[in-house]
Amino acid sequence: MKSFIKKAYYFIKKDFLIESSYGFNIAMQIIGILFSTITFFFLSRIVNLSGSAELIKYREYFPYVIIGIAFSNYLSVATRGFSQRIRESQITGTLESILLCGVKPKSFLVLSTLYDFLFSTIRIFVYLTIAYFLSTNRFHLDQSGYAIIVIILSILAFSSMGVLSAGFVLMFKRGDPIAIIYSALSYLFSGVYFPVSLLPEPLQILSKILPMTHSLEAIRRSLLTKVKIEDIFPQITALIIFSLIMWPISITIFNLAVKKAQRDGSLSHF
Amino acid sequence: MAILEAKNLNKRFKISRRKIDIILHPFKNTYKDVLNEINFCIDTNGIYSLVGPNGSGKSTLLRILCGILMPDTGSVKINNSPISINPEKVFLISDSEKGFYPRLSLINNLQFFSSLIENSKPGQEINIESLLEEFGLKEERDTRFQELSSGTRQRLAIARAMLFDPQIILFDEITKGVDIKQQQIIYELLYRLKNSGKTIIFATHIMDEIINLSDKIILINDGRLIGFSTYSEIKEHIKQVFDIK
Numbered sequence: 001m002k003s004f005i006k007k008a009y010y011f012i013k014k015d016f017l018i019e020s021s022y023g024f025n026i027a028m029q030i031i032g033i034l035f036s037t038i039t040f041f042f043l044s045r046i047v048n049l050s051g052s053a054e055l056i057k058y059r060e061y062f063p064y065v066i067i068g069i070a071f072s073n074y075l076s077v078a079t080r081g082f083s084q085r086i087r088e089s090q091i092t093g094t095l096e097s098i099l100l101c102g103v104k105p106k107s108f109l110v111l112s113t114l115y116d117f118l119f120s121t122i123r124i125f126v127y128l129t130i131a132y133f134l135s136t137n138r139f140h141l142d143q144s145g146y147a148i149i150v151i152i153l154s155i156l157a158f159s160s161m162g163v164l165s166a167g168f169v170l171m172f173k174r175g176d177p178i179a180i181i182y183s184a185l186s187y188l189f190s191g192v193y194f195p196v197s198l199l200p201e202p203l204q205i206l207s208k209i210l211p212m213t214h215s216l217e218a219i220r221r222s223l224l225t226k227v228k229i230e231d232i233f234p235q236i237t238a239l240i241i242f243s244l245i246m247w248p249i250s251i252t253i254f255n256l257a258v259k260k261a262q263r264d265g266s267l268s269h270f
Numbered sequence: 271m272a273i274l275e276a277k278n279l280n281k282r283f284k285i286s287r288r289k290i291d292i293i294l295h296p297f298k299n300t301y302k303d304v305l306n307e308i309n310f311c312i313d314t315n316g317i318y319s320l321v322g323p324n325g326s327g328k329s330t331l332l333r334i335l336c337g338i339l340m341p342d343t344g345s346v347k348i349n350n351s352p353i354s355i356n357p358e359k360v361f362l363i364s365d366s367e368k369g370f371y372p373r374l375s376l377i378n379n380l381q382f383f384s385s386l387i388e389n390s391k392p393g394q395e396i397n398i399e400s401l402l403e404e405f406g407l408k409e410e411r412d413t414r415f416q417e418l419s420s421g422t423r424q425r426l427a428i429a430r431a432m433l434f435d436p437q438i439i440l441f442d443e444i445t446k447g448v449d450i451k452q453q454q455i456i457y458e459l460l461y462r463l464k465n466s467g468k469t470i471i472f473a474t475h476i477m478d479e480i481i482n483l484s485d486k487i488i489l490i491n492d493g494r495l496i497g498f499s500t501y502s503e504i505k506e507h508i509k510q511v512f513d514i515k
Binding site: 006007009010017018092093096097098102259263 | 283333336338339340342357362365369370372382383388430
């Protein structure tokens, strides 16, 4: 455990040093958040809440959409981050160097995305802080604990797709359809920008099998309405079931991809 | 006890095909034998050169010896144990132009890789500063990897390997792209490593390195082991393999 924490610290430090070596990179990302938040603040003034019963529940569109955008950061990191890090390290040749140092491929996946998750958490914090001060609707900060439970379960659920996608990149290098299709479906059908209830009936069924739908609903209910933990049990259960089904599949496929790459010598090919 | 034993190593790779062939014969794959029944055993520490023409299977053999590539059949044993049990005993130094983070400084790269050491024994804590001193890297400790010369990169790659204190160090083209002065520095480093009890295997086709550096030569051609002996005993085979009159 001590060894893992040490590695995690150096992986995060390494990624921070690399990111911060690109001049204004980090500052520009934070400024980008500021601009998009303000854009949605003004846009929310023309959104008619009466169009959806689901929106009326949250009283205001602005915090609804900001939570959608902010937490979709985790979706993006979890589904694309793993495969992006694998690909980057294949190109720089560091994947092979790190594996030669005795790091297991699965550990590499986890360690190499820690910085992305950490930076996403900072981005989300910035989004929510701006939304907190601009919104007329009070946030239920006393229920933040519920939101944290949902976030942990969401990251686990989303990451299962990311590991699957990383396996695909190891085998086929480019054009990963898993991350692209899964992200596109999640952004469109899981209520990031608008309530799922506005979708036609068959698409609402599709939205139910996407973990992002349950994740966003539970986080919004935790932060924007008064709830008890039992009220978000259905969403928590859905996220757990998704993880229980997807993780064994993802790990099996990733292990097969690593074995194949070690057999055909393509671990460092790109 | 054998330090390193390669037994019945075979490896073949699938050959990429033209798109039209894939369409016409989707299930017919063609393969190239890269290694064919390679057997050798190293029982004393020293400097061994792995010699063979381009495409003879040198790099593939090195990658199998360090455990990053799996052979189709056969096994590699280090101190009589499978390589999978003691992967930290062997370290491969391949293309030193890659394998580091270009935008990190030399010292940050070394610190990062030192954090990957799994179980450092008590009293064996790594002193990166003394490693910088030993490998003549102190002056460039804060220079980004992408700004380092080829010779410095090669010395950094050796310093990184030493962080893990491996028993066997494998080099794939040790002096590729390095000037004469840097070559001499690297050769001296190799002797120092040998004298400290390490076993070194380096792939090369440079005659000077074969004659002057090697205690023994592992000669391969077309994936087959042609000989494993001293230069004086094997020089005729080397001439044949490289077609030298």
